[in-house]
Amino acid sequence: MDQVERMMERPKLYYNIDGVGELGMGFMLLCFALLEWLQINSPAGAIWHRVYVLFLWIGLMGAVIHYGSEAIKRHITYPRTGFVEYKKRNSIWPAAIAFVTSALVAVGLAFAVRSHWGIGSHMGLTTPAALIGLVFAAAYAYGVARSVRWKWAVAGTIAICSVAIAMLPADLVGSMTGSTSAFGAISSASAGAWLLIITLYGVILLISGVISFVLYLRHTQPAAETAE
Amino acid sequence: MNLKTRKLAEIDRVIHEPGRLMLVALLSAVEQADFLYLQHETEMNKGTLSSHLSKLEEAGYVEVTKTYRGKIPQTLLRLTIEGRQAFTQYRRRMKEAL
Numbered sequence: 001m002d003q004v005e006r007m008m009e010r011p012k013l014y015y016n017i018d019g020v021g022e023l024g025m026g027f028m029l030l031c032f033a034l035l036e037w038l039q040i041n042s043p044a045g046a047i048w049h050r051v052y053v054l055f056l057w058i059g060l061m062g063a064v065i066h067y068g069s070e071a072i073k074r075h076i077t078y079p080r081t082g083f084v085e086y087k088k089r090n091s092i093w094p095a096a097i098a099f100v101t102s103a104l105v106a107v108g109l110a111f112a113v114r115s116h117w118g119i120g121s122h123m124g125l126t127t128p129a130a131l132i133g134l135v136f137a138a139a140y141a142y143g144v145a146r147s148v149r150w151k152w153a154v155a156g157t158i159a160i161c162s163v164a165i166a167m168l169p170a171d172l173v174g175s176m177t178g179s180t181s182a183f184g185a186i187s188s189a190s191a192g193a194w195l196l197i198i199t200l201y202g203v204i205l206l207i208s209g210v211i212s213f214v215l216y217l218r219h220t221q222p223a224a225e226t227a228e
Numbered sequence: 229m230n231l232k233t234r235k236l237a238e239i240d241r242v243i244h245e246p247g248r249l250m251l252v253a254l255l256s257a258v259e260q261a262d263f264l265y266l267q268h269e270t271e272m273n274k275g276t277l278s279s280h281l282s283k284l285e286e287a288g289y290v291e292v293t294k295t296y297r298g299k300i301p302q303t304l305l306r307l308t309i310e311g312r313q314a315f316t317q318y319r320r321r322m323k324e325a326l
Contacts, residue, residue, distance in 0.1 A: 001319065001322055001323060001326065004249060004253045004319065007249075007250055007253035007254055008253045008254070008256060008257045009257070010254060010257070010269055011254060011257045011258045011261070012257065014265075014269075078262075078264075078297065079297075079300070081264065081265065081268040082261065082262050082263070082264035082265025082266070082267070082268050082269075083261065083262040083264070083265055083297070083302070083304075084258050084260075084261045084262075084265050085258060085259040085260045085261070086258055086259060087257075087258060087259045088259070223264050
């Protein structure tokens with residue numbers, strides 16, 4: 001019965017067979033990194049700090065990811081390895097609960113590390129962002145890497161980057177955001193760590209997605225137009 | 229005949245065949261998929277796949293829709309409600325029996 005359960009998992013893993021899932025995720029993270037960088041490097045009254053710009057940014061980014069993925073799937077993936085229409089989710093609650101639980105675990109870990117081992121004040125682990133990175137690496141390993149062996153290297157890179165960023169001195173990470181307090185209550189070290197993390201993850205996922213896409217193109221051919 | 233043996237005897241033989249079990253398991257996880265996708269995942273040849281799908285269609289477990297993607301013919305397959313129920317029951321019976 002384990003094999004049957006594994007078979008039932010395959011359509012979910014199929015979504016990223018061409019690397020489109022990672023390309024979309026990488027693009028999204030880099031878009032957020034770019035927005036944060038623009039906010040950091042612009043005065044407090046600049047357009048980049050307006051809430052409506054954030055929504056517009058998310059809308060545009062979402063549209064590019066949605067229509068871009070759809071175009072790749074329609075013109076490249078479906079003619080080569082077939083079409084799948086996924087089930088509409090009956091409820092958003094499972095995903096919402098998973099997200100909130102992951103975030104709580106990450107924040108809890110951050111507080112535990114800070115209070116029990118005193119790491120934070122001198123090593124720059126003043127933000128849960130790096131630990132959220134470890135949760136992200138675990139989620140990536142579960143969602144993507146278990147189906148493709150070489151993706152474990154990507155999961156490992158994400159985890160190593162998270163730890164490395166956590167070990168960076170707070171003033172070094174904070175210097176990335178300059179002297180501006182663009183994020184109000186958030187410390188410059190936290191903002192800098194966040195910017196560094198989403199940029200790195202974006203680049204890693206984009207590279208992994210491109211490699212997957214090239215490998216997919218190399219190993220598949222459009223199906224012959226014959227009767228089924 | 230003990231209870232476990234009786235449970236095994238009640239197992240749906242249409243679904244129990246390994247090739248068809250793969251197809252039903254794949255289709256149970258999606259809304260619908262095309263012939264090419266099933267061929268890609270199961271690595272069956274067209275003849276074998278067609279034969280299994282015909283048996284599942286005859287049993288009322290799979291609905292087949294012939295359509296076109298642009299100018300290319302496309303065969304879409306989805307599990308019917310009966311098919312989903314039969315697969316759920318099959319999995320429950322197998323778990324009980326094993």
